[in-house]
Amino acid sequence: MKDSQANPQPIQVKLLGPEAKAPHAIVDVAFLCDCTGSMGIFIDKAKDTVRKIVADIRAEYSDASIFFAFVAYRDHEDGNALLQLTDLTGDVESVLKFIDKLSAFGGGDEAEAVADALDAASKLSWRSDSVRQAVLILDAPPHGKEFAAASDSFPAGCPCGKDYKELLKRMHERDIKLLVLNFTPSVANMISIFVQHHPGVESVNIPNQQQPQPAALSPRFAGWGPTIFGSHAGGFAPGAPVFGGGSSSAGSGSIFGAAAPMGSTVGTTQQVQAAALMSQSISEAVCRNVGQKLGPATKR
């Protein structure tokens, strides 16, 4: 359409004026992070991911209101440490402090309490009219024989009766997208099952020792724009804290080689690359979700 045809109401355009802004973006992002023994480096990287999401969204929507929640989950043998969480808040610093205090430990068998994490996610204070994104970061499947974990103390599923099917359905109904960061082939089965109950489930494969090929980002992330694909240093400061005293977990599902201690935040080059790709992938997905809901916003 030519400009002369596209502007039939010049008065309205004038009222909007040069101060018109991008749509006000209300964005809620919840991290659901497996915090058992093998996940230390990725917990640490979650802080960079939070910062990157804020920067990337604000680059497009300068007035965006971005809330974060963090749900750390482990397993049913881990007592009070089964779940540690902070609800959705716009106080990003408080979320970063929460992540700082987490450590990677526990886990027991390979399968972990993923259903409890989904349950916690469904109970977060999602804002009305928000763009909602949950991000599941894990390297082991849920309890339940259908997920085919290498070892599972609860093959009948979550021992406290949390039903992942119901929870996924509820998340879908509430338009909470779920991105799964898949570090290990042992989670592939879970993803194909989850998609059956929540069409908004997506996954990104993160390369690791068992998948040494450099993974191209999925084409579905294309088109958001260069701000999302900006370079990411991905390094860790010298003297970064090493969580815990090593893992009590047998870690049968560990994606990590022997080069780095379990629970360490100081990873091998490959782990650091995987963590950087994680950060980038999550931010791309969140921004794409925002873009789909609110339409593209040009940088102002």
Ligand SMILES: [Zn+2]
């Ligand atoms: Zn449970």
